[in-house]
Amino acid sequence: MAHAISTRSLTKKFGRREVLHGVDFSVEAGSVFGVIGPNGAGKTTTMRCLLDIIRPTSGEVRVLGKDPRQGGPELRRRIGYLPGELFLEGRVTGRKLLSHYEAISGPVAPGRIDALAERLGLDLDRHTRKLSKGNKQKLGLVQAFMHSPELLVLDEPTSGLDPLVQQEFHAMVREARQQGQTIFLSSHVLSEVQQTADTVAILRDGKIIAVESVSGLREGAVRHLRFSATGITGHDAGALLGAVPGVGHVEVLESNGTVTLSATLAGAIQPLVKALSTLQLKDLVLEEPDLEESVLQMYSSPGEPGSPPPGPRVSGHRASTHRKPVQQESAK
Known part of the structure; x- marks a missing residue:
């Protein structure tokens, strides 16, 4: 053309x-x-x-x-x-x-x-x-x-x-x-x-x-994921989610026998679905792709404003997390 x-x-x-x-x-x-x-x-x-x-x-x-x-x-x-x-x-x-x-x-x-x-x-x-x-x-x-x-x-x-x-x-x-x-x-x-x-x-x-x-x-945009499950420890749930390709920024909250996790997903959904199928889910939310967030990551180099934080973010009582970094394109 x-x-x-x-x-x-x-x-x-x-x-x-x-x-x-x-x-x-x-x-x-x-x-x-x-x-x-x-x-x-x-x-x-x-x-x-x-x-x-x-x-x-x-x-x-x-x-x-x-x-x-x-x-x-x-x-x-x-x-x-x-x-x-x-x-x-x-x-x-x-x-x-x-x-x-x-x-x-x-x-x-x-x-x-x-x-x-x-x-x-x-x-x-x-x-x-x-x-x-x-x-x-x-x-x-x-x-x-x-x-x-x-x-x-x-x-x-x-x-x-x-x-x-x-x-x-x-x-x-x-x-x-x-x-x-x-x-x-x-x-x-x-x-x-x-x-x-x-x-x-x-x-x-x-x-x-x-x-x-x-x-x-x-297709390559970042999605935000949140789910709650029972019958599993926070450590094991974090490890399971952290092993899924494209998952990053995992946060785990464990309270009263229920584990709640939030994370980002930059990749295919099928591996995530396969991993979650092994859990006793109480709630699951997978948001629409956030194109703005994906582009903002391209704008910034590591350490600059807008870049993802260098380490995992952990919250909640007796929380543990496993994070698999998302491979990102360098802005330079």
Whole structure:
């Protein structure tokens, strides 16, 4: 399948400080590609390099088959862009401002602007200086979507939007994908990206540390487990659970003949089910995969904030624990 975006060894320096370190990725045409990472990871810098707002220090970039430095206005008209920091002329109405953008971006279908504004709950006849942050963000979304561009580049698109408008935005993204448009969006919150993205790249300190499908992230995500059992000691129950592949952070509480254990599971469920089948269970809870926790572990190196604690956590009376560490991908 053709690539709408591709980068190879993309590097960007500001003075002596290098903020992008050989970034490589590609985005298939007609897909939704999400980039997530903490603030300062390099998401906005990457987008600005793609759009020739800033020039890479080295490396190659292709957007819709063109070098952005050579594409000129013709290439830019094929792209809809929402910047992370949106600055609007304050002395005009939203409608007049969008009319100005239309003259730059190219033809907009009749009624398209009003239809988008209605979906997002935006009053186009108010002066932009009177708009709240959320309404300014809606105006930015309308100008990005209105000319139905081949490629949408959206930097933190849900910033300032209330939950209902966020859901409408996600619907707009899904519709754009169904129409064959490509969407490249960024966020520092995984839950915002996973609702619409086909593929997710995790960016940390100017490096891509993982590129995964959302389904692939889910398969490898951390689940939280809790169960109670009788007829077994806390020591033996901890040892049994600790021997299951992918189990970590085991906590054991033993009281009045009942053993309660909690742990995390990063792996297949079947070995866990097999181990638990030997117990006299009173209660069992296995939560949905926690994609946020899995990604946060990728953000952090051992010993940094967000990293798993170095040893087992034990609580309760006469508690004992056996912990089998989960193998984690290094963030560096």
